[in-house]
Structure formats: C-alpha cells, structure tokens
Amino acid sequence: MSETIPSTRRAAQxxxxxxxxxxxxxxxxxxxxxxxxxxxxxxxxxxxxLVPVIVLLGAVAVFGVISGSKFFSAFxxxxxxxxxxIIGILAAAQSLIVLTxxxxxxxxxxxxxxSVIAGNxxxxxGVPAPLALIVAFAGGALAGMFNGFLVTRVKLPPFxxxxxxxxxxxxxNLWLSGAxxxxxxxxxxxAPLLKVFGETIAIGSARITWGSILMVVVFLVLxxxxxxxxxxxxxxxxxxxxxxAELAGIRTRRTLMSVYALAGLICxxxxxxxxxxxxxxxxxxxxxxxxxxxxAVVIGGISxxxxxxxxxxxxxxxxxxxxxxxxxxxxxxxxxxQVFAIGWLIIIAVAIDQxxxxxxx
Amino acid sequence: MKTLFAGTALALVLGAxxxxxxxxxxxxxxxxxxxxxxxxxxxxxxxKAKELGLTLNTYAGKLDGDVETQxxxxxxxxxxxxxxxxxxxxxxxxxxPVVGKAREAGVLVxxxxxxxxxxxxxxxxFATDNFLAGELIGQWAAAKMEDPADARIALLDLNPSQxxxxxxxxxxxLKGFGVDIKDPTKMGDEDDPRIVGNDVTNGNEExxxxxxxxxxxxxxxxxxxxxxxEPAAAGAFEALKAVxxxxxxxxxxxxxxxxxxxxxxAGVIGATSMQFPLKMASxxxxxxxxxxxxxxxxxxxxxxxxxxxxxxxxxxQPVEGIPSITSKEALEKCWG
Numbered sequence: 093m094s095e096t097i098p099s100t101r102r103a104a105q106x107x108x109x110x111x112x113x114x115x116x117x118x119x120x121x122x123x124x125x126x127x128x129x130x131x132x133x134x135x136x137x138x139x140x141x142l143v144p145v146i147v148l149l150g151a152v153a154v155f156g157v158i159s160g161s162k163f164f165s166a167f168x169x170x171x172x173x174x175x176x177x178i179i180g181i182l183a184a185a186q187s188l189i190v191l192t193x194x195x196x197x198x199x200x201x202x203x204x205x206x207s208v209i210a211g212n213x214x215x216x217x218g219v220p221a222p223l224a225l226i227v228a229f230a231g232g233a234l235a236g237m238f239n240g241f242l243v244t245r246v247k248l249p250p251f252x253x254x255x256x257x258x259x260x261x262x263x264x265n266l267w268l269s270g271a272x273x274x275x276x277x278x279x280x281x282x283a284p285l286l287k288v289f290g291e292t293i294a295i296g297s298a299r300i301t302w303g304s305i306l307m308v309v310v311f312l313v314l315x316x317x318x319x320x321x322x323x324x325x326x327x328x329x330x331x332x333x334x335x336x337a338e339l340a341g342i343r344t345r346r347t348l349m350s351v352y353a354l355a356g357l358i359c360x361x362x363x364x365x366x367x368x369x370x371x372x373x374x375x376x377x378x379x380x381x382x383x384x385x386x387x388a389v390v391i392g393g394i395s396x397x398x399x400x401x402x403x404x405x406x407x408x409x410x411x412x413x414x415x416x417x418x419x420x421x422x423x424x425x426x427x428x429x430q431v432f433a434i435g436w437l438i439i440i441a442v443a444i445d446q447x448x449x450x451x452x453x
Numbered sequence: 454m455k456t457l458f459a460g461t462a463l464a465l466v467l468g469a470x471x472x473x474x475x476x477x478x479x480x481x482x483x484x485x486x487x488x489x490x491x492x493x494x495x496x497x498x499x500x501k502a503k504e505l506g507l508t509l510n511t512y513a514g515k516l517d518g519d520v521e522t523q524x525x526x527x528x529x530x531x532x533x534x535x536x537x538x539x540x541x542x543x544x545x546x547x548x549x550p551v552v553g554k555a556r557e558a559g560v561l562v563x564x565x566x567x568x569x570x571x572x573x574x575x576x577x578x579f580a581t582d583n584f585l586a587g588e589l590i591g592q593w594a595a596a597k598m599e600d601p602a603d604a605r606i607a608l609l610d611l612n613p614s615q616x617x618x619x620x621x622x623x624x625x626x627l628k629g630f631g632v633d634i635k636d637p638t639k640m641g642d643e644d645d646p647r648i649v650g651n652d653v654t655n656g657n658e659e660x661x662x663x664x665x666x667x668x669x670x671x672x673x674x675x676x677x678x679x680x681x682x683e684p685a686a687a688g689a690f691e692a693l694k695a696v697x698x699x700x701x702x703x704x705x706x707x708x709x710x711x712x713x714x715x716x717x718x719a720g721v722i723g724a725t726s727m728q729f730p731l732k733m734a735s736x737x738x739x740x741x742x743x744x745x746x747x748x749x750x751x752x753x754x755x756x757x758x759x760x761x762x763x764x765x766x767x768x769x770q771p772v773e774g775i776p777s778i779t780s781k782e783a784l785e786k787c788w789g
Contacts, residue, residue: 168670175663271487273658273684275712276691277719292695299696370659371691374684376487377659379516421667427613427653 136444137451140393140401143444144408147391151412155419163422166298173304176388176414178203178369180307181362182381183388183406184314185355190389191318192331192351193398194243194250199359200381201261202235204374206363208265211274211373214283221285229360235261236356240349258382269375276372290368303365310358311407318403327351332399387434388413391441395449412437477745478508479738480530482523482540484567486513489710490730491541493788494565497731498539501738509738510535517656518614520547527551530560537561537741539734542569545617549574561744563751565733567618568759577740577751578759579733583621583707584628584637586726587679589766589775590705591629593724594677596772597703601631607668607702608651609661609680609689610640619681622707623651626679649675654685661688669696680706683713683725690721709767711787717767718780724768727778730788733762 126134136142156164182199189196206228214224235257242253279286289303318324326347329337338344367373392409394401413434420430481498483491495511502509510533512526523543530538531554538560542548549569552562556576564575572578595601608627611619615638624634632645641651649672654660661680665688669675675698680686686706693699706713709727716722740751754761765786766777 162670171666171670175666266487271489271492273687273712275715276687277715277721290691290695366659370662370688371694372658372684372687374658376655376657376684418667418670421652422670 133448133451136448140395140448141405141408143441144392144405144412148408148412148415151415151419155415155423159419159422163419166296168418168422170298170300170304172411172414172418173307174299174301174369175418176410177301177303177307178362178366178378179381179384179388179413180407180410181310181358181365182385183392183410184307184310184403185358185362186382186385186389187392187394187401187403187406188314188327188351188355188358189250190386190394190396191327191398191401191403192348193334193396194348195254195386195396196239196250196352196355197254197382198235198239198258198261199355199362199385200378201258201265202232202356202359203362203366203381204378205235205261205265205268206232206360207367207373208269208274208375210286210363211279211283211367212268214286215274215278215373218282221283224283225286225364228363229357232360232363233353233357236352236354236359237349239356240352243352244345244348254382262379265375269373271375273375274373279367279372286364286367286373287371288368289365290371301368303369306361306365307407310361311404314403323347323350328399330399384413387438390445391437393441393445395445396442397449400449409441476508477506477742478510478533478535479741480510480512480526480533480535480538480540481734481737482512482526482530482538484514484517484519484523484541484543486511488517490566490708490788494541494730494734497734498738501735505738505742507738507742514543518543518612520544523548524551527555531555531558535560536745537563537737539563539565539737539741540575541566544614545570561741561750563737563740564759565737566728566730567616570617572758577753579736579740579751579762580759581726581728581733581764582757582759582761583618584625585761586707586728586764587622587625587627588629589726589764590679590707590724591626591631592775593629593766593768593772593777594626594703594705595630596775597723597770598677602647604630604647604677605672605674606630606632606648607665607675607678607689608640608648609654609664609668609678609685610651611656611681612653615640622681623679626705630677654681654688656682657684658688658691661685662692663688665689665692666695669693669698673698674701676702678702678704680704682706682708683710683716683722686713686722686725687716690716709765709783709787711784714767714780714783714787717769717783720769723770724766724777727765727767727783727787729762729764729786736760736762 185199186196210224210228213219214221239253239257242248243250292299292301326342329342330344330347334344370377388410389406391412392405394405416433417430514522520543545567556562562575564578566580568578569575610623620638620640623640624637627634635642650668652664652667654664678689680689683706686704693702703723706722706725713725743749753759767783768777769780771777
C-alpha cells in the first residue's frame, strides 16, 4: 500500500501536468477590448456633463466662424447670458425635480405669480421692498411644498400634479394682477430694489447683469449641495431607485418634500431676477418658461428617468439654447427655423441619453 | 347608437333654440380674458347687453392663438341658440370654417378687432382700421425725424403666424413712413435698406425686450422702433435703456391702453394710435339686437370692407398736418 500510493500520486501528477499549461483563472470579465465608440460611451456615462460642454463649445465655435465678430464678441456672449438667465434659474429648480424622476410644469407659473405678489405689495400697498421679496420667497417655497404634498402624500404623479398647479398658479396670477403689467417707472419710483438684478456691470464691451451672476451662483450652490452633502446623495438615490433608497434607510418622502420646497424657493428667487430682466412686472411673460426650462435640463444631459446627470448640465443646456438662438438670428435665419433647430436639439439630446444608458456601470 | 346620439344632440339644440326665442342670447368670444383690451371689450358688451335686455354668454381662449377653445366656444353658442356671435378670432383663417357653420345655422357673426380672412367669412367686422393706425404713427415718425432717409428701423411684430392685425399695423406703419411694402399681407418681405429687421415679441414686455436686444445686436444704430403694442414698446425701451441708447431711438406703437398712454406722457413712447374696444363691443351688441328684431345686418363703412370703430393718434409732440390728441386727453378715453 505504502508503495502504491506514491506511484498513483506520481501517475496522477503526471496526468495533471497538463493543468500547468491550462488557463488557471477561475472567472474573469470578457477580455474583449473596447473600441473607440465604446470608450466614448463609457466616458460619457461616467461624466454626463461632457456632451453639453462639447456641444456648447462646438456651437460657439461654429457660430463664431459663420457670423464672425458680431456673434463672437464679449457684448454678444454676455447678452446671451442675460437672455438665458431667467430660464437658467428655472432650469436649476427643474433639475432638482427631474433628478428625483419627476417633472415640474409649474416652475414658471410660480415665478410669475411671485413677481406679481412682490410687485403688488411693494409698488401698490406700500410694503417695504425687502419684506415684499421675503413674502415672494416664502410664497415660492410654499407653492413648491404644495406640489410636494400632492406628490408625496396624495400620491399623484408629478406630471399631473404640476399640470394642475400650473393652471392654478396662472389663474391666481391673472386674478391678482388684473392681467395688467406694473410699469417700469412705477417700480423705479416705489421699489427700485425689485429691479436690482437688471443692473449691469460693464467690463470693456461685456455687459454682465447681476441676474446672470445670480444664475451662476444658484447653480454652484446647488452643485455643492448635491455633490458634497448627505442630502444631495439622498436626492440622487431617491431619483435612481426610490424603493432601494427607502430600504437603505433614506426617508424618501421627506427628501422629496425638501426638493419640491427648494425648487419653489428658487422660483421665488427667479421672480426677483425676472423683474430686473424684464424691467416691468408682466403677468403674461414666461408663459412657456416651464417647457423652456425642461428643454434646458434635457439638453443638459440630465436623465428624465431620474438619478443621473449633473446640475451644471442644465446651465450648459440653457446656454446652448441661447447660443443657437443668437447664432441663427445673427445668421439671418427666420424665427420658425430657430424653433425647428431647438426641437432637433431636444430629440438628439434624449437619444444620446438613451444610448449612454445602455452601458452597464 | 350614433344616430341616437345625433338625434338627442339635435333635439337639445332645437330645445335650446326654442327657449332663447323669448330672450335674445348673444355670445362674446375673445382671444383671452386676460388682456385688458378684451377685459374692456367684455365690460362694454356686458353693459350694453344689460341695457338692451340681452343675455350675454362670454367665452375666451386660454392664450393668444388658442384656436381649439374658440372653436368649441362657437359650437357651444350655436348649440345654445344664440342670435349673434361677437368674436375676436385667435387665428383669422383657422376660425373661418366654424363661423361658417354658425352662419348657416342663422347666427349673425361679427368679427371684433381682428378681421377674418377672407373678411366675408363674417357677416360684419367692427374693428380699428389697423392699417390706418399704423399709417398714422408712420407719418408722424417721418415728420418727426430730421432726415427719414437716415432712418434705421426696427420692427417688433407679434408672432410668426402672419395674422392680419400684425401685418396690417406693420405694413401700415411702413407705408406711412414711406417704405415700399411690396405684398401688403406679408411682413418682412420689404427690401428697403433702412429696415434693420423684424423680430417677434408675443406682445409682452419680456418679448419686446429680447426682440429689441436682438435687433440692436444686428445694428446698434437703430433710431426708429415700431412696436405691435404698448407692452412690447415698454420692453423695447428697457432694452434701449440698458445699453444707454434710449435717447437715440424713437418708439411708436398702437393700442391706447392706459399704461401705454402713461408711457407717452413719460416720454417712453413717442406716439401711439389709440383704438376703442369698448365701442366695438357695444356696437356689436346693438347690431345683434337689431338683427334679432328686424333681420337686418350691419353695413360696412364707406370705402372699406369693414365698420371702422375709429382710431386716434396720441402724442405730446404733435406735428403739422396729422391730427392728434395729447396724452392728457387720451388718459380720459384709454382702456385697461
């Protein structure tokens, strides 16, 4: 026995020698190398703001070549900033909602309603302007919380909720304003503070308004909150998979509520900025602001399915729309073809988003 | 099943018609019920209807260009057995077929403010002569400018749909100023080098501001600004002020709303053509009353294919040969 065992061992060893030459890996990923397209797809997946940045820079370059110095001047580029500032701020609020896989059709209606409230209080009722603005901010937050309440407690889909509140807020706006604009001169006389975001800082031929600066600041603050705070991670988690987030111990309803309240507050701030931008308080302005803000968010690469995309994308999205409109206009393109181009931008942006989503993380 | 429904609907229509035989019903359908112009119209119609003992039903679109709601409103009026419909069509061509149905049903259709295309689509049109309104401010601007040959003109229109009130005012202004307008039913087809460009405002301050900025971007030397209405003019002024060019450009407009007249007084708007919505509506109600009693339809003003409800030039810088009233006088008659 003692003889045979080593011999069988030896035989087995001999038999097993082939193993040495065999592949010893237990399990491994498909070694298949990524082609350049796939590499791009992965890069975009891990860095969703890349697309809008490339499109923005590309568009500026192309229009710069086509229209020359008329387009590519400090004056025009800062003018684009001014023109998109209000939609940009609304897009910031919209991004928060979209990141939670919702949609908010009422952002512009909240903004216009709050501008009318602030104007009525400060210009006609003699309320000190700072107080009127605080009322507008609080009103914006309340309006947002009303949306949030309907979404989290009454369990209505965000689309339906805000479709309803859009009409409600618009009607209140017309009732309060009597559909009359508050004139620029009256605001100047009674409450010039309301128009402070229309003031410009001139650097050379550049004309930067405080409203443009406000837009950038709003985005930077939100970027910080979303990326560097626990609250921000919760927002992404809830948007990506609310059930999993809840199981992980996140209070999803409270998170959603805070998102809607914050979005409403931002609309209140946008109301202040819009008075400076327009000059007067017009109940008829920004009727399509909600859709324009969604356009900016979508072109900015924030997924409508929630939980993915950077808020800065919405800023770039808003700027892309502004650059296209300005560029096409200076190239002498008719208004209707500008609308046409923006439509294609939206479709292409969402198509790219779908393609990126196919990557397994 | 279908016939049953149709039958019931017909019975309902007939039933409603029978009820209103005792009491004449009139309908007022405006583009929106938010624009002070239409608010005033509603006031005028309401007051006149009460005075003459008519029942007035009012309808309005949600916003300018809302055709569907207006179509539904016309259908409701037919169903309700109204004797007459006063309507400001949101789309001068798209609403023509449905008011045709109303007329076949024996309803008197009167277009207020915005003529149909073709204008015969309605029994009568009570409107401001929008072309004349434009012409007046055009002539005034030409007389006011030192040298009209040096004009750099920005045209701030309503929207891209080329609706009648939009092109009539725009082309009227250009003709009054002395520009070859080519096709009088088209905006933007002129090739006069003095024109910097056209842009759209949606008739509000925000649109007016953005459009003015855009045209200044094309040519910072703009010195004459035509605007479709006074809110757009206020927006244009803000844009000019933001770049310190408010002294360089003369702004003219059309409407005669009270904030607009105040802006003439404040020097924001150089001149504006005032129209009279209250009068359009009250004349419309009178016409429906007359039609209900005698079957007689209103006649158009001489030399025009519609009934002119009047237009007056408002300015504090009158020029010779063009009759005008001052902003102070205008404040007594303005609407909104």
